[in-house]
Amino acid sequence: MELPSKLLEKTVSYFESLPGVGRRTALRYTLELLKMNQEEAKRFGASITQLVDELGFCSICHNVSDEEVCQICAHPKRDKSTICVVEDLRDLLAVESTGQYYGVYHVLGGVISPLDGIGPSDLHIESLLGRTSDEECKEVIFALPATMEGDTTSFYLFKRLHDHTVTFTCLARGVAIGNELQYTDELTLGRSIQGRLPYENSMRSS
Amino acid sequence: MELPSKLLEKTVSYFESLPGVGRRTALRYTLELLKMNQEEAKRFGASITQLVDELGFCSICHNVSDEEVCQICAHPKRDKSTICVVEDLRDLLAVESTGQYYGVYHVLGGVISPLDGIGPSDLHIESLLGRTSDEECKEVIFALPATMEGDTTSFYLFKRLHDHTVTFTCLARGVAIGNELQYTDELTLGRSIQGRLPYENSMRSS
Numbered sequence: 001m002e003l004p005s006k007l008l009e010k011t012v013s014y015f016e017s018l019p020g021v022g023r024r025t026a027l028r029y030t031l032e033l034l035k036m037n038q039e040e041a042k043r044f045g046a047s048i049t050q051l052v053d054e055l056g057f058c059s060i061c062h063n064v065s066d067e068e069v070c071q072i073c074a075h076p077k078r079d080k081s082t083i084c085v086v087e088d089l090r091d092l093l094a095v096e097s098t099g100q101y102y103g104v105y106h107v108l109g110g111v112i113s114p115l116d117g118i119g120p121s122d123l124h125i126e127s128l129l130g131r132t133s134d135e136e137c138k139e140v141i142f143a144l145p146a147t148m149e150g151d152t153t154s155f156y157l158f159k160r161l162h163d164h165t166v167t168f169t170c171l172a173r174g175v176a177i178g179n180e181l182q183y184t185d186e187l188t189l190g191r192s193i194q195g196r197l198p199y200e201n202s203m204r205s206s
Numbered sequence: 207m208e209l210p211s212k213l214l215e216k217t218v219s220y221f222e223s224l225p226g227v228g229r230r231t232a233l234r235y236t237l238e239l240l241k242m243n244q245e246e247a248k249r250f251g252a253s254i255t256q257l258v259d260e261l262g263f264c265s266i267c268h269n270v271s272d273e274e275v276c277q278i279c280a281h282p283k284r285d286k287s288t289i290c291v292v293e294d295l296r297d298l299l300a301v302e303s304t305g306q307y308y309g310v311y312h313v314l315g316g317v318i319s320p321l322d323g324i325g326p327s328d329l330h331i332e333s334l335l336g337r338t339s340d341e342e343c344k345e346v347i348f349a350l351p352a353t354m355e356g357d358t359t360s361f362y363l364f365k366r367l368h369d370h371t372v373t374f375t376c377l378a379r380g381v382a383i384g385n386e387l388q389y390t391d392e393l394t395l396g397r398s399i400q401g402r403l404p405y406e407n408s409m410r411s412s
Binding site for chain 1: 207209210211212213214216217220223224225226227230231233234235236237238239240242244247248249250251252253254255256257258259260261262269270271272276277278294295296299303
């Protein structure tokens with residue numbers, strides 16, 4: 001699909017570089033911008049530039065933050081002795097939205113993935129080592145994706161950190177709430193059998 | 207889902223204003239921007255601003271164009287006596303991609319839709335009147351969407367133009383190629399029976 005304008009082509013190809021956006025969708029987005037109020041559309045463009053220029057990250061946990069230290073790390077009631085290691089902001093928000101976690105986070109900024117050229121040095125691992133060697137730290141929770149890359153990263157972190165005097169935990173794997181057993185994949189169902197719990201526990205948590 | 211930064215919130219809400227983009231997708235796009243090369247992401251932002259500021263339209267057919275007159279209107283081999291009226295650039299590109307049309311276009315910039323507050327004065331109708339009153343013009347094809355709004359617009363244009371000495375045609379409605387009759391909706395199937403063609407015609411076109 002050849003577009004009749006180079007300017008249009010440029011914006012469309014930028015939208016196309018976003019995940020899950022094909023050429024048709026990119027064109028749809030771009031034409032929508034042109035239908036918008038002109039000032040509004042310009043502010044859209046400016047907001048991207050400003051975001052990239054000015055967005056700050058928490059100096060402790062690498063969470064996105066407008067301040068030097070993010071709201072979670074700065075909160076007096078959050079338990080600083082428990083650190084939940086997550087891949088990125090979306091996973092942090094997902095854990096926050098459960099309302100079940102009162103500790104602090106460490107945002108790695110990705111997972112180890114040799115195929116994508118992402119090695120340990122591309123992630124915020126050194127600062128995590130610094131935090132876990134602190135006496136205050138008691139537990140590290142690996143809340144990384146349940147994929148090969150996520151598991152590899154958890155294992156790598158465990159190897160690097162295991163001489164620190166902290167407890168390591170990872171998220172429970174099992175049958176999702178509301179799912180039927182017959183539609184659960186074998187690996188997950190197998191893990192949920194291996195990791196079975198005293199029935200009293202399940203009553204307490206529900 | 208409350209975001210930990212106002213800058214982030216701003217860009218996410220701009221992405222959210224695009225059609226079909228919810229809050230999660232908007233956040234995904236925004237985080238992808240942050241993963242990009244910083245200069246590249248800034249160029250993305252700048253391209254939107256530049257697009258809105260500088261994008262030009264053909265002075266004849268209102269197609270997007272970097273020149274005063276678009277490539278189609280300026281093409282010496284395009285038949286200027288046939289004008290295909292389309293809603294927007296995407297529909298123009300769809301007709302172009304068939305490779306079956308050799309005339310020129312007129313981009314209305316929308317269809318009449320009282321519910322959305324779009325009336326005839328918001329569309330490029332006056333310039334169409336100017337073009338069809340020209341002696342050179344022989345045929346006007348209404349290639350508007352097969353919706354209530356599209357049909358209303360075609361009818362409105364027909365009423366406004368019918369004293370001009372041109373032929374009016376509209377796209378054929380019928381069973382899509384490759385579709386089974388049992389899955390075709392009744393309206394479409396009904397129209398395809400009313401508009402049945404001599405069998406020889408269908409052989410010629412396939």
